[in-house]
Amino acid sequence: MSAYPHLSSPVTIGNITLPNRTVMGSMHLGLEEHPQGFERMAAFYAERVRGGTSLIVTGGIGPNEAGALTQGGATMTSEQDVEKHRLVTDAVHEAGGHIIMQLLHGGRYSTHPDLVAPSALQAPINCFSPRAMTAEEIESTIVAFGEAAKLALEAGYDGVEVMGSEGYLINEFCSPATNQRDDEWGGTSEKRRAFALAVTEQVRSALGPDALLSYRISVADLVPHGMSVGETLELAQQLEPLGVDMFVTGIGWHEARVPTIATSVPRAAFIDFTEALHSVATIPVVATNRINTPEVAEEILSAGRADLVALARPLLADPEFAGKATRGEGDRINTCIACNQACLDHIFAGKVASCLVNPRAGRETELVLLPTRTKRSVAVVGGGVAGMAAATSAASRGFAVTLFEARDSVGGQFDMAMRIPGKEEFTETIRYFLGELDRHGVTVKLGAQATTNDLENFDEVIIATGVSPRIPALPGVDLPHVASYAQVLRGEHTAGERVVILGAGGIGFDTAEFLTQKGPSHALDAAAFRESWGITEDPTVPGAVGKPQAVESARAVTMLQRKATKAGAGLGLTTGWIHRAEMQRRGVRTMVGVQYDEIVAEGIRVTVEGEQQLIEADTVVLCTGQESVITLAHELDALGRSYHLIGGAKLAGELDAKRAIREGTEVAAAL
Ligand code: NAP
Ligand code: SF4
Secondary structure, eight states: OOSSTTTTSOEEETTEEESSSEEEOOOOOSOTTSTTHHHHHHHHHHHHHHTTOOEEEEEEEBSSTTTOSBTTOOBOOSHHHHHHHHHHHHHHHHTTOEEEEEEOOOGGGOBSTTOEESSSOOOTTOSSOOEEOOHHHHHHHHHHHHHHHHHHHHTTOSEEEEEEOTTSHHHHHHOTTTOOOOSTTSSSHHHHHHHHHHHHHHHHHHHTTTSEEEEEEEEEOOSTTOOOHHHHHHHHHHHGGGTOOEEEEEESOTTOSSOSSSTTSOTTTTHHHHHHHHHHOSSOEEEOSSOOSHHHHHHHHHTTSOSEEEESHHHHHOTTHHHHHHTTOGGGOOOOOOOOTTTHHHHHTTOOOOOSSOTTTTOTTTSOOOOOSSOOEEEEEOOSHHHHHHHHHHHHTTOEEEEEESSSSSOTHHHHHTTSTTOTTHHHHHHHHHHHHHHTTOEEEETOOOOTTTTTTOSEEEEOOOEEEOOOOOTTTTSTTEEEHHHHHTTSSOOOSEEEEEOOSHHHHHHHHHHHOOSSOGGGOHHHHHHHTTBOOOTTSGGGBOOOOOOOOSSEEEEEOSSSSOTTTTSOTTTHHHHHHHHHHTTOEEEOSEEEEEEETTEEEEEETTEEEEEEOSEEEEOOOEEEOOHHHHHHHHTTOOOEEOGGGTOSTTOOHHHHHHHHHHHHHTO
């Protein structure tokens, strides 16, 4: 029997029987608008189907121009669209899977000038302001949904999903926060739901009785004045008789100021909301958000809290997630660490989505690890993520690989990151690589500081020696109460009660979170997380959210930066606001435009706006960037020996795990 019997069991939705309960949830890939995007999308989805995913839901496609997410964004309105999509549906069907197309009207989240919404209320996350739809526009938009559904069937899709969550148009109609109409489409809870019902009815009629109709429903808006859970359940009960075959749950609008998918969100943190829907629905309910392991999925399904699970990012991280789960190889899954760095941050920057831990995602046709014809020997120096990616990728191609790591454990920067509260997921990447090193027979030498002599007999040498913390040339930097972030995070230096952090980049923020943490991390306790962010399951509370709470801090921390720009300006697009909010909740003081004069026994003397002052501190922590560790590479240069340089050793200025793993994989693919 499978280790995950519920996850691996078949289920019937509408007229389709799926072999297991892993659905690829909708996620925009950025390929929808790319010149060769549909060929690449076909390869992307087909690889996930071959990996065991039973049903794919595409990224959102607009039913008309106004509903496109961006200027020129993907729509399904013409025969040319049908032709492009057929590449995708054919590939998925040839691979033995099912696929439905999500119909998404962006409403006030569309980032083009002709955006429309129920009322002319600008979204706080959009620089464009919408126009209120006329009654005629509402009618024609409903018709457009039906037309697009017909075209989707023509393109070979097995059905469609109506996007009714995350704060897009349909969700906006349902919510008193964004629908202030007083005609037949607003004014009361019943009238606000009318648009969602009319669209669903139209789509079902266009699809006929047999094709699959999924509705993505917002079970918790998490915005002030949003729909209450009680209203959502009423909506669900009205949708079902219109011919909806399954509900996929959506959590939180994009403008919500509550983290919903970041790595600091506990796994399955919002399952109570899905369960509330499941308790009133008679059709299958699909759970979403922070379900990234088969264990979590199995727990949800076996407890009867949902019927299926929708994973999006975890299937970017590992296209074989479902197959590995079915075969009982859960420990071989490359786990999504919810960093958003290569997926959502790319999408919001107008780039193609990929994955930090799996750089092949979205590049299936380009980055291919083919078996080697000549089994050459490869030395990889450095057991951080760049080195491990290179070693495992090269070994998977059939090379004889030896990995040298100077410390007594692998992991490099991830070994430190995983100690940050809210970044516990980073341990999964180390677990995954350790398993792959073993499986591919890589010889791992720990505590081994490789020398040029050690590397003499290898055909290929890959240098991934990483970085060391930058120690700025400041008076007093050698004092005993000064430590690098690495010393603090590794427990080699114990910080006092008053701490000054120099440097407000990603690592400055991480170190501040580490030092202010009191008690267990909320990322490991869903109830504490929800309470802390003011999330409530009370079915009468609008938007299911109140005020976030202050967090008791273990230390008084001040974070300094020399630049006058906002602290944390360079943090991730989709996660930076969470780190900044967390600093505020923990009472961390940030000062920018600071000149460091001298570190002294009492703290640090600085000049701010021309005025000298002493910031008292028991400990001064240096988070002032990194420098490449490159001695070995220089020694090889001196001997005239060739090597491949990757990761932080190549470029410390933009130390970045995404680049490190990508370079490790690419160098191995090119050997
Ligand atoms: P970083 O983002 O470059 O920040 C380094 C900080 O040190 C800056 O605040 C810089 O600002 C200061 N600094 C640089 N040289 C200095 C010097 N000689 N003397 C004094 N201060 C100096 O680097 P990081 O924080 O070490 O992070 C490394 C990489 O990991 C970055 O790419 C970062 O984005 C990524 N990361 C991201 C996250 C996240 O998104 N949550 C978390 C961890 C790491 P001033 O010069 O203005 O003082
Ligand atoms: Fe998950 Fe990060 Fe990969 Fe996105 S980039 S799929 S969040 S691991």
